[in-house]
Amino acid sequence: MRIVTAEQSREMDRVxxxxxxxxxxxxxxxxxxxxxxxVMALMGDTPGRVVCFCGPGNNGGDGVACARLLLEAGFEVRxxxxxxHEKMTMDTRAMEAKLAAAGGxxxxxxxxxxxxxxxxxxxxxxxxxxxxxxxxxGVEGDALTAIHMMNTCDIPVVSADMPSGVETDTGRxxxxxxxxxxxxxxxxxxxxxxxxxxxxxxxxxxxxDIGIPAxxxxxxxxxxxxVGEGEVRFPRRPLDAHKGDFGKCYILGxxxxxxxxxxxAAQAAVRSGAGLVTVGVPAPVWPVAAAKLEEAMPYPLPAxxxxxxxxxxxxxxxxxxxxxxxxxxxxxxxxxxxxSAVVRQLLxxxxxxxxxxxxxxxxxxxxxxxxDERKGLHTILTPHDGEFARLGGDLxxxxxxxxxxxxxxxxxxxxxxxxxxxITAFPDGTAYVNTxxxxxxxxxxxxxxxxxxxxxxxxxxxxxxxxxxxxxxLHGAAGDLCAAEIGEYGMTPSDLVSAxxxxxxxxxx
Numbered sequence: 001m002r003i004v005t006a007e008q009s010r011e012m013d014r015v016x017x018x019x020x021x022x023x024x025x026x027x028x029x030x031x032x033x034x035x036x037x038x039v040m041a042l043m044g045d046t047p048g049r050v051v052c053f054c055g056p057g058n059n060g061g062d063g064v065a066c067a068r069l070l071l072e073a074g075f076e077v078r079x080x081x082x083x084x085h086e087k088m089t090m091d092t093r094a095m096e097a098k099l100a101a102a103g104g105x106x107x108x109x110x111x112x113x114x115x116x117x118x119x120x121x122x123x124x125x126x127x128x129x130x131x132x133x134x135x136x137x138g139v140e141g142d143a144l145t146a147i148h149m150m151n152t153c154d155i156p157v158v159s160a161d162m163p164s165g166v167e168t169d170t171g172r173x174x175x176x177x178x179x180x181x182x183x184x185x186x187x188x189x190x191x192x193x194x195x196x197x198x199x200x201x202x203x204x205x206x207x208x209d210i211g212i213p214a215x216x217x218x219x220x221x222x223x224x225x226x227v228g229e230g231e232v233r234f235p236r237r238p239l240d241a242h243k244g245d246f247g248k249c250y251i252l253g254x255x256x257x258x259x260x261x262x263x264x265a266a267q268a269a270v271r272s273g274a275g276l277v278t279v280g281v282p283a284p285v286w287p288v289a290a291a292k293l294e295e296a297m298p299y300p301l302p303a304x305x306x307x308x309x310x311x312x313x314x315x316x317x318x319x320x321x322x323x324x325x326x327x328x329x330x331x332x333x334x335x336x337x338x339x340s341a342v343v344r345q346l347l348x349x350x351x352x353x354x355x356x357x358x359x360x361x362x363x364x365x366x367x368x369x370x371x372d373e374r375k376g377l378h379t380i381l382t383p384h385d386g387e388f389a390r391l392g393g394d395l396x397x398x399x400x401x402x403x404x405x406x407x408x409x410x411x412x413x414x415x416x417x418x419x420x421x422x423i424t425a426f427p428d429g430t431a432y433v434n435t436x437x438x439x440x441x442x443x444x445x446x447x448x449x450x451x452x453x454x455x456x457x458x459x460x461x462x463x464x465x466x467x468x469x470x471x472x473x474l475h476g477a478a479g480d481l482c483a484a485e486i487g488e489y490g491m492t493p494s495d496l497v498s499a500x501x502x503x504x505x506x507x508x509x
Contacts, residue, residue: 001231002222003433004188006133006168012187012220016212024091027186027210028058032065032095034208035160035184039070039125042156042182047074048124053109053146054092055130055164056083061092062160063129064106068099078119082109082130082146111145126150126157128178130164133190138175139165147176156181162192163201171196171421172398179203186210187217191224194421194433195401223430224401227473232507234273246275247459250324251296251452252317252346252360253331254281255339256307259288261332261358261448264493266296268452269328271500272474274459278320282309308334314342318349326353328455330360331448339363344370353378353458357451358387365390368411375412375427378464382416382451393417405431414468416454418447422476424469432469436476440488441496449496450475477503 004012016022039050050070054063060081067079079099081088085108088096096106110116120126128150130143139147147165150157157180162168165177171192182204185193192198193205238245249269253262262279269277277296281289282303289298299320302312321327327350333339343363347354347370354377356364361383364371368391371379385395393407401423408415408425417423422434453475457467478499482491 001226001228002188002220003191003194003224003226004220004222005191008220008222009133009187009190012212012216015216020213022211025094027212028061028065028091028095030210031062031160031186031208032069034186034206034210035062035066035127035129035158036069036073038158038182038184038206039066039127040073042158043124047076049076049119049122050125050127051120051123052077052079052127053082053130053150054079054106055132055143056081056085056087056089056092057132057134058089058091059129059132059134059160061089061095062132063127064092064095064099066127066129066160068095068102068104071099071102071104077104078116079104079106080109080146081106082142109142109146111142111149117149120149120155121153123153123155126153126155127160128157128164128180129160132161132164133168135162135165135167135174139177140175144176147178151176151179159183159202161185162190163198166192166198166201168192170399170402171198173197173201177201182206184208187212188220188222191401191433194226194435195423196398196421199421224433226433226435227469232470232473233509234504234507235509243275246273247326247456247461248276248324249274249278249455249459250321250327251277251279251331251455252327252329253279253333254285254289255309255332255334256282256284258332258334259285260445263289263292264445264448264497265328265331265357265452265455266293266298267494267497268449268500269456269459270295271497272453272456272471272504274456278324280313280317280320282307282313304338306336308336308339309342311338311341314345317346321350321352324352326355326455326458328355328357328451330357331451333359335359335362347371347374351377353380353464355380355382355451355454355458357382357447361387362390368392371411371413378414378458380414380416380454380458380464380468382418382447382454384418384447388417401431401433405429414464416450416468416472418450422472424472426465432472434469434472434476436473437479438483438488440483440491441476441479443493445493446479446496449493453500474500474503
């Protein structure tokens with residue numbers, strides 16, 4: 001599924017109106033109809049009270065037209081202008097005239113009107129059409145009051161295009177934002193529906209076709225997209241296949257106290273289809289890994305007094321890494337000068353694709369030049385926000401997508417920035433925003449499962465551009481299956497591993 005910016009959306013509208021001569025009010029009417037349909041569906045098609053909060057711009061025009069359509073369908077509707085009447089666009093004025101002709105009225109927002117507040121408390125739904133995609137500054141004044149009113153009435157809100165208060169291209173909340181039960185967006189989804197806090201304010205996302213010509217939509221250059229469930233396909237395996245056909249994968253991880261991390265990664269790699277998985281762990285951890293891993297092949301590596309890899313481990317790793325097509329470094333390695341030195345040495349010497357997770361990422365702190373030296377090779381980093389900050393990533397501005405793309409382009413790597421709406425960014429500036437997953441996955445070990453899946457799909461020969469976003473999607477989909485079956489509180493990373501085959505089976509070609 002392709003995702004557009006505010007500017008791309010405006011440009012499609014402009015071309016449709018100015019060059020294809022589609023009346024702008026026709027587009028507005030179709031947008032309004034889609035919002036009205038969602039309101040009616042939300043209320044069970046039973047006419048009741050609805051209040052529409054409308055700004056003076058064209059998003060407000062969508063709301064005014066929606067109010068008229070609901071009025072004509074038998075709903076009791078009040079349509080409120082949040083902003084200046086003098087600033088209303090021509091199209092919004094046209095919709096106001098049509099509302100008046102239908103017996104309705106666009107009334108000024110009077111936040112101190114107690115009777116209006118009481119009326120609103122008896123509504124079955126509210127419509128948010130204050131800002132749409134055009135907001136670029138902090139919310140204030142009557143708009144802020146209206147947003148707080150919508151958020152505190154315990155009445156479901158349907159937002160037109162974007163929840164008011166959410167910045168379209170970053171998902172940042174600019175002071176305050178509507179907490180929508182549903183958002184009806186037009187033509188294509190926007191970045192802010194998925195990233196930052198915007199993904200938490202959007203609610204159910206409905207994408208409505210409002211009549212923009214298909215060639216304009218299909219021809220839009222969209223560097224950002226998401227993996228849609230309908231696009232997920234796992235190929236059937238040849239009848240004469242053998243284990244070597246499905247990847248030889250190497251995992252370097254573990255330390256005393258962190259023996260579970262490489263085990264989870266290995267189990268996830270096996271469960272997602274890897275043919276052969278070798279796991280190198282410090283010698284004190286080997287008995288634990290050997291007891292837990294029946295399908296993977298753990299072996300001991302030289303270790304120091306604290307149960308972490310010693311400097312001699314690097315040479316031993318090379319002996320087993322030969323013949324492997326992809327390597328995962330990091331799960332449970334621990335932090336220490338010796339461990340970090342081994343990781344950096346291997347990164348300089350290994351020329352197969354490398355997935356860096358956890359302490360493999362931390363080893364690059366202050367040594368980003370080691371990552372830069374791997375430009376042209378496939379290096380996939382899977383940091384959470386704290387690890388990303390240690391690499392020099394800056395999320396203080398709230399633009400997770402922009403910063404992830406910047407980092408990937410600057411350092412020539414694939415960056416998987418974990419979190420709500422995990423972002424996968426590639427060196428050419430393209431990116432994927434993930435739409436699966438749930439809070440039940442916020443447990444230690446979930447990231448190890450993800451790194452194991454990425455390793456597995458790369459090892460099976462999928463190109464990184466396909467394998468990494470698909471692995472992120474699969475990880476979240478397994479989490480959603482677990483949440484549905486056993487609930488978010490009790491699900492564990494091991495449950496994610498067990499769910500992987502069932503998700504894959506439902507998406508076989």
